[in-house]
Structure formats: C-alpha cells, structure tokens
Amino acid sequence: MFSLGLISLLVRRNLIFVLMSLEVMLNAAGLAFVVAGSRWHQADGQVVFMFILAMAAAEVAVGLALVLQIYRRFKSLDVDELSEMRG
Amino acid sequence: MISLLWLIPVLPFASALVLMLFGPRFSPRMTAVVGVGSIGLSALITIFVAVSFVSAPPADSSYTQVLWTWINVAGFEPQIGLYLDALSLVMLLVVTFVAFLIHIYSAEFMIADEGYSRFFAYMNLFVASMITLLLGNNLLLLLLGWESVGLCSYLLIGFWYRDPANGLAARKAFIVTRVGDSAMMLGLFLLFTQLGTLRIQDVMQRAAEHWHSGSTYAVVAALLLLGGAVGKSAQLPLQVWLPDAMAGPTPTSALLHAATMVTAGVYLIARTHVLFSLAPAAQFAVAFVGAATLLLAGFSALTQHDIKRVLAYSTVSQIGYMFLALGVGAWQAAMFHFVTHAFFKALLFLGAGVIINALDDEHSIFRMGGLRKEMPVAFWTFLIAGCSLAGLPFITAGFFSKDLIIWEAWSAEQGHPGFWLAGMIGALLTSLYIFRVIFRVFFGPLSTPVTKRPGYRMTVPLLILAFLSIVGGYLKEPLLRFLDLALPQTIEAHASVLTEIRSETIAGAVFLIGVYFAYVFDLQRRSLVDVLVANPTGRLLHEWWFADWGCDWLYDKAFVRPFIWATQINKSDFVDSFYTGIARLAELSYRGLSSTETGRVRWYAAAMAAGSVLFLALVIFL
Amino acid sequence: MELTFYVAAAVAVLATSLMLTRLNVVHALLDLIVSLLGVAVVFYVLGAPFVAALEAIVYAGAIMVLFLFVVMMLNLGRHSAEEERKWLTPGIWAGPVLLAGILLIDVVYLSRGSTAGLGGGAVGPKEVAIALFGPYLIGVELSSMLLLAGLVGAYHVGFRKPEKPEIQHDTYSLERRADTSGDLVLAGTDQPARTP
Numbered sequence: 001m002f003s004l005g006l007i008s009l010l011v012r013r014n015l016i017f018v019l020m021s022l023e024v025m026l027n028a029a030g031l032a033f034v035v036a037g038s039r040w041h042q043a044d045g046q047v048v049f050m051f052i053l054a055m056a057a058a059e060v061a062v063g064l065a066l067v068l069q070i071y072r073r074f075k076s077l078d079v080d081e082l083s084e085m086r087g
Numbered sequence: 088m089i090s091l092l093w094l095i096p097v098l099p100f101a102s103a104l105v106l107m108l109f110g111p112r113f114s115p116r117m118t119a120v121v122g123v124g125s126i127g128l129s130a131l132i133t134i135f136v137a138v139s140f141v142s143a144p145p146a147d148s149s150y151t152q153v154l155w156t157w158i159n160v161a162g163f164e165p166q167i168g169l170y171l172d173a174l175s176l177v178m179l180l181v182v183t184f185v186a187f188l189i190h191i192y193s194a195e196f197m198i199a200d201e202g203y204s205r206f207f208a209y210m211n212l213f214v215a216s217m218i219t220l221l222l223g224n225n226l227l228l229l230l231l232g233w234e235s236v237g238l239c240s241y242l243l244i245g246f247w248y249r250d251p252a253n254g255l256a257a258r259k260a261f262i263v264t265r266v267g268d269s270a271m272m273l274g275l276f277l278l279f280t281q282l283g284t285l286r287i288q289d290v291m292q293r294a295a296e297h298w299h300s301g302s303t304y305a306v307v308a309a310l311l312l313l314g315g316a317v318g319k320s321a322q323l324p325l326q327v328w329l330p331d332a333m334a335g336p337t338p339t340s341a342l343l344h345a346a347t348m349v350t351a352g353v354y355l356i357a358r359t360h361v362l363f364s365l366a367p368a369a370q371f372a373v374a375f376v377g378a379a380t381l382l383l384a385g386f387s388a389l390t391q392h393d394i395k396r397v398l399a400y401s402t403v404s405q406i407g408y409m410f411l412a413l414g415v416g417a418w419q420a421a422m423f424h425f426v427t428h429a430f431f432k433a434l435l436f437l438g439a440g441v442i443i444n445a446l447d448d449e450h451s452i453f454r455m456g457g458l459r460k461e462m463p464v465a466f467w468t469f470l471i472a473g474c475s476l477a478g479l480p481f482i483t484a485g486f487f488s489k490d491l492i493i494w495e496a497w498s499a500e501q502g503h504p505g506f507w508l509a510g511m512i513g514a515l516l517t518s519l520y521i522f523r524v525i526f527r528v529f530f531g532p533l534s535t536p537v538t539k540r541p542g543y544r545m546t547v548p549l550l551i552l553a554f555l556s557i558v559g560g561y562l563k564e565p566l567l568r569f570l571d572l573a574l575p576q577t578i579e580a581h582a583s584v585l586t587e588i589r590s591e592t593i594a595g596a597v598f599l600i601g602v603y604f605a606y607v608f609d610l611q612r613r614s615l616v617d618v619l620v621a622n623p624t625g626r627l628l629h630e631w632w633f634a635d636w637g638c639d640w641l642y643d644k645a646f647v648r649p650f651i652w653a654t655q656i657n658k659s660d661f662v663d664s665f666y667t668g669i670a671r672l673a674e675l676s677y678r679g680l681s682s683t684e685t686g687r688v689r690w691y692a693a694a695m696a697a698g699s700v701l702f703l704a705l706v707i708f709l
Numbered sequence: 710m711e712l713t714f715y716v717a718a719a720v721a722v723l724a725t726s727l728m729l730t731r732l733n734v735v736h737a738l739l740d741l742i743v744s745l746l747g748v749a750v751v752f753y754v755l756g757a758p759f760v761a762a763l764e765a766i767v768y769a770g771a772i773m774v775l776f777l778f779v780v781m782m783l784n785l786g787r788h789s790a791e792e793e794r795k796w797l798t799p800g801i802w803a804g805p806v807l808l809a810g811i812l813l814i815d816v817v818y819l820s821r822g823s824t825a826g827l828g829g830g831a832v833g834p835k836e837v838a839i840a841l842f843g844p845y846l847i848g849v850e851l852s853s854m855l856l857l858a859g860l861v862g863a864y865h866v867g868f869r870k871p872e873k874p875e876i877q878h879d880t881y882s883l884e885r886r887a888d889t890s891g892d893l894v895l896a897g898t899d900q901p902a903r904t905p
Contacts, residue, residue: 009696012796016779020738055855057767068869
C-alpha cells in the first residue's frame, strides 16, 4: 500500500490527489505499526497509530487550508504550475 | 689602499639606488652632485688602487678580494669576488675616468630634460655594472655585469620613451644582444660541466691541463664565447643594433656605445685568452670576424648622412680592429687600441653632441657647414679626434695603436697578409669617412645658424680628451709592458718582407690619400659626389652600403617574419585551452547542478523517493 | 478468520489502485473511503478493535469528509476531469512503478521468515488506555498541542479577507513596492522610507 501511495504521489498533478496519496502512505505506515503491536501482543503499536492519526488530522487541516489559498492565488491546482523559481 | 677595491663598483650602485628612490625630489644641482660625484669618487679610488698596485705589486701580479659566497649548492660555489690584475686595472682606469668626464658633460647637456635624475640613475647603474663585469673573478659574476649593462643600454637607448621609434631601437638592441648572450650562456654551461668551475683563473688552468690544443671542447666553448662577444660588441653578424642605438642621448652613445660597453666583448676574449689559444680555429674566426666587420662598417660609414650614425659605424669598425688584434694573438695591441679608442671616440661623440645641440638638434651633415669659425673649440677638438681616429702619424695616439695592430696582423704567428691588407684598406676608409664629416661640417659656407653655445662643463671634458688623444700614444711602451703581466707576449713570426717602419710609412701614406680624396669630394668640388651617385653602379653601391649591406633586410626576412607568422598561428594559445577547459568544466557542472533546482514539487518528491529507495535497497542487499 | 483478513486486504489494495487511476476527484475520494474501511476490518481481525473503530470514525469519517468539503467548495468539476485525462499518459507511470517495485521487493524480503500467524489475544481498549496514560503521556500532550497548532494554522491560512482585493506582493516586481532605501525596519512594507 505504501508503494501504491508513493506511485500515486509521483504521478498525479492535481494537488488534491497528492494530498490523498499522502494519506494513503500514512495509513499504510500505521497499518505496519498495528501489525507489529499485534504480533508481540503489546499496546504500543496501537498507541503509535493513534499518534499518527492525530498528526494526519492536523496535517490535512493545514494542507487543505493551503490548497484553498493556492487556488485563490494561482487559479489552478496543478503542482507543476506552483513554481516561481526560474531555472 | 688596494683593499678599497670593493668601493669602486659599490659607490655608483649606491648612488644609482639613491637617485632612483629620491631623484625626483632632488634639485638638479643635487642630482648632478650625486650622479657625477659618485663616479668621480670611483675614479679617484681607482687611481689610488692603481698607484698601490704598481708601486707594491701583489703576489702573482693579481689581487683577489672576495666579498661573500653568492650561491653554494652541490659544489657549485660562485662568489662575489673581485679580481684585479693588469688587464682589469687598465680597463678600470679608462672606464672610470672617461665615465667621469662624460658625466660632467651630461650634467650640462641633459639639464633641460625632465628625466634628469632618471638619466643619471641609469648612467650610474651602467658604470657600476660595467665595473662588476670587469672585476668579476668568476664567469657568473661577469655574466651578471654583462646582462646588467645590456639592461642599462636598453633603458638608455629608449630614454625618450614617448617616441615609439626609440623604444623600437632599444628593443632591437636588447634582442640582438640576447642572441649573443644565449650563445655565451651555452659556453658557460659547457665550461662548467666539463671543467667543474667557473672561476676564471681556475677555468684557464684546468683547460690548459685537460684539453689539448685544437680539442673540440675548447673550440666549441671558444666559439660560443665569441658569439656572446660578437653580440655585445656589435660585430658581424650581430652589428645591426648599434647604428639604431644612436636614438639615445649623445652622452649615452659616447659612454656605452663607443668607449665602454661595446668593448666588453674584447675584454671577454682577452680574459679567456688561454681558451682561445687552445683553439686556433676559434681564434682564426675571431680575426676573420674582426677583419670582415672593419671593412663592412667602413664602407657603410662612407654613405651615412647622420653624424652620429657615421660615428656608430666607425665604432663598429674600430672594434673590428680590436677583434683582429685578438684573433692574431696581439693581445696587448688590442688593449692599447681600446685605450686610445676610448679617448678619441668619446671625444668625437661629445663633440658631435655639442654641434647637434648648438644647431638646435640638427643631425645631418649635409645641413651643417662652416662651423670652423663659429665654434673653434668644437672644431679643434673634433679635428684632433678625427686625426687620431684616422691615424695621423706620430702626433696622435690612434696612429700608434692602429698601426701596431696592422703590423701585428702581418707579423704575428697567426697573422696573414690578407689581414694586413684588410687593415690597410680599413685605414683608408677611416680616413675617408671621418674627413668627409670634418670637411662637410666645419668647412664651406654656414648652412644652419648656431643658436646655443656650450658652457664650460661641456668644453672642459672635450679639452681633456683631446689632450689624451694626442699624448696617449707615448703611453705605448709602458702600457704594453704593464699588460705583459696579465697577457702573453705576442710572438712575431713573419717579419721578413715588411718591417714595422715600412708598414707605418704605408699607413701614413694611406692617411694622406684619404684626406686628399675627402678634400676633393667634400670641399673642393662637391658636385663630384652627385656625379658618383648618378652613375647606376654608384647608386647601387651607395644604397647597399647605406643599408648596412642589407643585414637588416636579411634578418627581417629570415627571422622576424617567420617568428611573427608563428606567433600569429598560435594566437589562440593551445596551452591556454587547458585552462579555459577547466573554466568550461566548472561552467558545465554549474549548468548541470542548477538544472536540478526546478522549483517543481513533483521533481523534488521524485528525487527524494528515488534517493531513499536506492539507499534502502543498498542497505538491505549489501 | 483468515479468510476475512484476505478479503478485507484485497478490497483495500484494490480500492487504492482504483483511486490512483480515477479522473474525477470525488470518485477517487470515495474509493479512498472504501480502502480505509477495508483497513479498519483488517485491524479488527488482527485483534485491535480500538484502532479499528478509531480508523473508521476519525480517518474515514472526519478526514475524508474534510477533503470532500474542500473539493466541493473548490467546485472543480468537469474541467478538472479533462485536465486529468490529459495528464495521465501511460508513459508517466513507468518511473514511479519502478521505484515502488523496488520498495515492495525490499519489504517482502525483509518480512520473510517471520512465521507468526494471526491470532493470539486481542489487545483491548483498556490496555491501550493504560499505555496512553502511563508511558506515553507526553506523547498525548504533544499531539494535543499539535492539533491546536493545526487548528489555528488552518484557520489563519484559510482565512479570506472580505471584499478588499488582496495586495499581491510579487517578489519580482519592484515598481509596485515603495522604496525603503535599505531601511531594514521598514523593508517589505509599503511605506516609503523616512528621510533621515
């Protein structure tokens, strides 16, 4: 799943898709943690997953707010457009 | 007293330094005092040293004073050492004394020039370098002096540097002498690698021990040294720079290019006479060069119209006489001629300077005339010098020295009748060209009016030198015997057909013939000259001799043009491309690296992902 | 038990792959929600009921819904679908697939040899809570601060000033900005420098 998320991150140009693939990657990482916790019958895996979840929530909130600003500023959500650097 | 020897070169060096550093701040009077005074002191000390040397001769009739060791590496130990023997003492006396007189003269001659202190700085540096050359006890120190006088010559020829023609003449002098210097340096390398030392006396000793007469090493070394001497003394084939060197101020021409620097070659050969004695082929080459040059320069002097150029070719010719003497083994005769030549040639140049100055910078003899009445001092001194140059029998010094050479050219062991004949023809030419100048400049109607008259500072040296040009001849016997202390005696071989008296009589007759023809062509019926030149052969000869027998044209075609062509081809220097290549490489890597900064998020994300994946794979699988 | 695991896992992977290739944003979001729910089932099967519930409620319920809100607000529509079609050329998949493939091989290689099966006891909510309030207390506090920061940040960044047109400060257009003549205090503001 992580690989899938990585592929999607690199391929898509729409900013929303990029954020969505970030979520996929985070989710995959959390899945790995929970599996590990279950393997050794400890609560730590789930605890870490909860932290990841909280972080993902915060990140999504800020990220989407940024998306709003970008849309207002550049009138497009193409990631390649968002470059003011010259060469 | 003799231990004050080291002061003789040091005083002019110090004054040159002082003038270079503080000269612009000195008043003209102060500059003259420093510049002339240092040479005066040097001359005075030389006289004291000479008195000391003659009255209490040191052991082996030579005195060495080592100041310090210059270099000390792997057994190569040249010193800053001064070596005084009869040869260097005679030359030292002449050099310092004549330089002193010329410095007094230039104190007035150059007074109006804005580079006054610069002039004296260069002249003092020159005198110091020349003394170093004369007194050096090893060939490396001699080379140092040699190169320094070349440098001073360059600086002084191009003294009025604002005119590019002067700079060109200076460069020409430097480059042509450089050719000779390279040959000389090769000679020094050969001597050092074969004999293991550069100290002159040791070189002479070891050469006599290890090399038999006529051995290849000796011949090659001697020929290479001859190459250097030919360059510095402006002999064939490197004589082309001296006529152009007349672009410098007249006192420079008098000191460097008449009396002292150009005789450095003569000194070199006299100093290393043992080497030349071991190489008869080289010695013959010396004589041949001398004979050829004296004829060639004599013919060229006959056609010139710039008074200084006539004197320049005359210098070349007279040094040819000295080389001829050295070549036939008449060492003392060559040095005697050097002494007398220094006197009358310096006088000729100083007189020419007086005339040029008086006529407001007029150089052409065809525009001068009738100065006999206007400038009597200049006339009489110039006449005395000219007679000395041409060899007026018995009264003048030049007669004694030049005829000694011509006689030895016949009678010495390596002498040859051909050389005697060349010397005689040369004497005829000398008489012709100098009296041509005298009759043109001092007789006839007044052509250019006289605007300035020389002061006492310019006339007193003229008078002193004129006196010496007459009296110097009576120095012959004492001088020759004195020089026997340092130089081998000339061996006389074929004295049968011609005796010395008969040779001198012929020389006197030649002198009178020359005066007569000069009188006819240049005073009585001047139109005859035009008749000569109108004749097609005459015109051809005239132009050919005027252009120095085509040597300038030849060197231009043979060396200068190919060199310029080669430099044009290599204009975009292929060695440079290595360095531009480095710059190009830096630029390429800059381009490459800056292209990774695209500002596109996906590009950065891809780069990060690729990097981390690769790294992870490396860690896991390796 | 194992069958449920495999089915749920397959659903999750399939839904994710579908999400990758959708042209319409909303469709992709819906696929993502399905995927997340599949992962929640996987969690339950693994014996972590607490996080299973948490995944379903917070991740699928809150975060995805937030996405949907923003997408609706931006009103991307058909125009964006056209763009997506243009952008998703077949050739563009090559590099990323390669990279991800290598990564996949890495993970499979690393995880071989571990033979523990599923099962064992479930780790219930009680143990998780004890862990949170015990050793991981500081983590809880930190994440609460993170959420606060996220909240404030999102509010501020997304704030739209009403009516007044925004002053566009282009970094490259100097003429629109008043010259502060090197006055570091006023640099960047629109006030001209006070003459000293």
